[in-house]
Amino acid sequence: LSGTGNLKLIDKININFPKTFEVYDPKISNNISNTALGARGNKTFEFLLIPREPGKYTIPAIKFSYFDVQSKSYKTISGTDIPIQVDKSTEMQVSGNPISISKEDIKTLGTDIRFIKQNSFELLPIDKTFFGSWKFYMFYLVSFITFILIVFISRHKIRQNANVALMKNKRANKISKKRLKMASAYMKQNNQAKFYDEVIRALWGYLSDKLNIPVSDLSRNTVMETLINNKVNEEIINDFIVVIDGCEYAKYAPATEEVQIEQDYKKAREVINSFESVL
Template identity: 30%
Template sequence: DRSVSANDVFVRIILNRSRAYEQEAILCTIKLYTKYSISSFLPTTQPSFDGFLIEEVNLQPQLNEVEHYNGQNYMTAVLKQCIIFPQKSGKLTINSGKYDVTVVQHERFSGFWGGSRPVEKEIKVSSNSASINIDPLPSPQPEGFTGAVGIFSIDSRLSTSSFKTNEAASLIYTITGTGNIKYIKEPVIDFPTEFEQYTPQNEITAQVNGSSVSGTMKIDYTFVPQSVGDFHIGADKFVYFNPESRKYVTLTTPTYDIKVARGAAVSAAADVNKQSISSKNTDILHIKMGDLHPAKVHRYFYSSAWYWPAYIVLALILVAIIWIYSKKVKLNADIQGRRLANANKVAKKRLKIAKGFMSAHDNDKFYEEMLRAIWGYLSDKLGLQASQLTRDNIDRELTEYGAPQNLTDSFINIIDECEMARYSPAKSDEQIEELFNQASSAMNAMEGIKRAKRQ
C-alpha cells in the first residue's frame, strides 16, 4: 500500500460569498473529499466561528457524491452546513478543524491465487481556514434601527375592537421575512401612560431557506386600560438594512385611536361609592342640647410634641414619592433602562423554556434557547446591540460593568459550550444540566453586582 497524501483526503470550509455586511446571512459548508472509502471519521477539533452567530442546517452526512475538483475526481460528503451571521466588521476567519480519519486501502498480496485485501489506515486531517471581509453597516444609521438585516415586512392588529377599563387587550405585532430574524429586538410600542403594560410575549418560527433563514416573529403586547376616555396608540417604525439594495428601509405600523368604556370592576366601585354617599346623607344625628361643659383651654396641634416629628416624616415621604416618580418617568422614557430593568426577567423566562427542552431531551433546541437567553441577557444588561455581541466586546463590557473575571469567563464559557455542543458529539444529561445550572448561577451573580461608574 502507498501513503495517503494531503491531496487524497482533505476537508474544505466553503463560503458562498467572499464579502458581506454585518448581520448578513452567509452559507458555510464543511465538506469532506476523499479517494478512499472511509470506515470511521471523528472530529477532534471543530472549526471555530469567533465573531459569528450560527444557525445550523440539519443533515445526515453521506459519502455518495462524486465531484471533480482540481482536475481529479473525489467522493464527497457534506459534514456540516450552517448559516452564519457576522457580528462585527473587518476580516473574520473561521479557523481550521482537525479530524481523525480511518481510510480503507487495498493491499496486494502474492501467492498461488494472488489478489488484494482491505487494510485500514488511520490518518489525521485538517481543514483549511476560511476568511471573509465584513463591511460595517452604512452610517449614519437611522433612528429606530436595532440590527435587523435582510428583507422584512411587518403587520400589526388589535385583538379586539371593544375596550373597557381593567380588561386586558393585546396588540399583535408580526415581523415576517428573510435574514437575522431570530436575533431581532422586540420593537418598543408607544402606549398611553394610562395603560398598564405587561412583558411582551414573542414567538419565533424560523427555518433555513437556501442560503439564509426565513420565518416569522410574532409579539403579543398585552395592556390593560386604567381610565375611561379616548386614547391613541402611536405608530411604530421598524427599520432594517437591505444588503441587496444596500439601503435602510423604514416600515411604519398604523396608529390606533381607541375608546375605552367603563369596565365592570369600575362600575362596582362606583356603586359602592354611591351607597357610601347615600348612607352618609341618612346618617345625621340629632343635636344634643344642654350644658356640654366645653373646655376653657385649647391646645393647638402645632404646639404639641408630635408636630415637628410628624412634619419631618411627612416631608421625607414627599421627597421619596417625588424621587420614585421621577425615576419611573426617566425609566419609561429610557428604552435602554427598561431593557436593563427587564433583563433578568426575560432571561429567566427563556431559561425556563430551555429547561423544558432539557427535560424533553431535545438537545438542539435546548442549546439554541440557551444561546438566545445568554445573548439576549447580555445585550440588555450591557446595553449592546446585536451587531456588537462579540466575545471581545462582552469581555470588555463585563469588566467595565464591574463583574469579576471568573464571572466573565463563566459567561464566555457558556457561550462557547452552547455553540460547540450544537455540532459536536451529544453530551450526557448530567453535562447538560450542569451547563444549565452554570447559566442560572452566572445570571444570579450578575444581578447582585452594582454597575461601576464609567470614567
C-alpha cells in the first residue's frame, strides 16, 4: 500500500488464500516519512505460503477500503486476481518469489510447536528434580561400584572353578566329614565292615584331594613323600599310618569290640583335623 495518510494504523489486510495453502503471519515493513502534506510513503505485507497440493490456484483480488478526505467519503480500491500454478516439486513459487522448502520441513509443520497444555500440572524447581541432583549421581556411582564388584567376584569364581585342584583342596575336609558321618551311622548299626570302609575312604580321599594326588597313584610311599615335601610334622604322618593300618586290619578281622571301633573313629577325626591345621 502506498499513498498519503496515516499508514501506520493499518495493521492487516484480509486476503482469501486457498484452503490448501499453509499461511504464516505476514512480515510488515514501513517506509513512511512526514512531509508538509502529511505522512507519505508505503507499507509492505510479505506472506509466506506453503501449498499442500499441486494444481492451479487463484488468489482473489485484494480489496482495500479507506476514507478520502477530499471527497469526504469512503472508497474501495481493488487489485487483480493472482493465478498460481503449483507443481510437484520441492521448489515452490509463491507471489513470484522462489522459496526452497524441503519435504522434511513440510512434514514437521504442526509438530515443531506443541499445543499449549490446558490440563492442570505441577511444576518443580530445577534443584528439586531427580536428574542432576545428588541422588541422581549417587545412584550412578552405586550402580558403577556394584557392577565392578559383580565383575570382580564373577572373575574370581571363574578362576576358582577353573582350578580343579584348588576346588578339591577346599572341599577335602567337607567331603571327609560326610564320609565320617556315614561311618558313624554304620557304627551305630554295628556294621563293622562298612564302618571301616568309610573311615578308610575318608582318610585316603582327604589326602587325595588335599595333596592333589590322583586316586590311582595313592600309596603310602607317595603320600608320605608328599607330606614330607609339604613340611608336615612327622608325628602327624606316623599317626596317619597307624590309623590307616589299624582300620585296614580291623576291616577284615573278626568282630572288633565296640570300644575299639569308637577309638578308631575318634583317631581318624583327630588325624584329619591335624592335617587340616597344617595343609
